Amino acid sequence: MLGKLLFFVLLLVSILISEIIVLNINKAENERRISHSVIAINDLVESVFNDAVIAVDVLKEIVKISDQKTLSLEKFNQISASLLSEYHNVDATLLLPNGIVSYVYPYEENKLALGHDILNDENRRKGGLESIKNNDVRVIGPVTLIQNGKQAFIVRKAILSNNTFLGFTSLVVHLSSISELIKQELIREEMNNYKITGYNPDSGIAEEKLVLSKGDINNNDAVKGIINIFNVHWELSLASYQPSLKIKAVIFVCVFFTLCMMQGEIVNVF
Incomplete structure (x- = not known):
């Protein structure tokens, strides 16, 4: 009777220790x-978005040093073409004076975004205000682009001059x-x-x-x-890692036999 009780005690302790292991x-x-x-x-x-972060900042600085703090369409297209050829992870550029999309590049794929006022769009407003408040780059998304329905990330930076908001520069990186x-x-x-x-x-x-x-x-x-x-x-x-039943069984057997050997050594001592 005592032997059976000892066996079951060793079995239960082995299960407990195995579970802890x-x-x-x-x-x-x-x-x-x-x-x-x-x-x-x-x-x-970061390596992918690094291109867009650099490009959006370059475009912002060019706008700030330009006459009237804006660009002509010709100048915008010229700069955008150069940025897209240099930074291959960028798919589109947008300029948003006062938060309204006024220039886009490439034009045909993004022209439906023209006139979009993000600060008056509940689907874009909070992200835009964050860019202004923090005066840093924001990578928003994925979002569904209004111009073509594609899933993409918007890399946006506010243009501020003497703490006055002038608009945004935005770049698009497609999710794909x-x-x-x-x-x-x-x-x-x-x-x-x-x-x-x-x-x-x-x-x-x-x-x-x-x-x-x-x-x-x-x-x-x-x-x-x-x-x-x-x-x-x-x-x-x-998904949480789970050891296979085989590994669990090996752990249990090792623990059980170790306890049995220890119990035998204790008995021999006494």
Whole structure:
């Protein structure tokens, strides 16, 4: 009777210790995976948006030193063509005096945006006001562009002169330009279940901010990390790592036999 009781005690203790070991393995592996993925994606996305951030600032500075703090259409097109040829991750440029889209490049694909007053559009207003208030670059999106219905990111910077708001310079980076790059990076990191949400202060709906996703993600046990994109943040969610039944079984057997051996040594001592 005593032998059976001892067996069941060792069995229960083995199960408990095995579960603790598995939980620690889960935690360590999840921290490793999210850390590696965040670093890899952060470097990749910053390298993509770096072109747009430089270009939007260049355009802003040219406007500020120009006569009347504005550009002619000819000058805007000339500068935009040069920027797009130099910075290959930029898909379009826009100039918005007083917050109203007045110039676009390339014209045909973006002409429907002309006249769009973002500070009076509830779908763009908060993001625009943030750019003015913080006087920094904002990467907003993904959003659906009004000019062509494409999913894209808007890289925006306010033009301020002596604290007076003059307008915005905005650049467009299509979602398709970077989604495949991120997907390939996650494949290299061996991630099969993930979700990345972007930044858009004008929307409270997570689905509208979706950058990329694959597989099933349970928000209750997902592992999350923050991707820093210049002055805003994206969120990366990964499915929690779970050791296979084979690994769990090996851990249990090792623990059980170790306890059995220890129990035998204790008995021999006494």
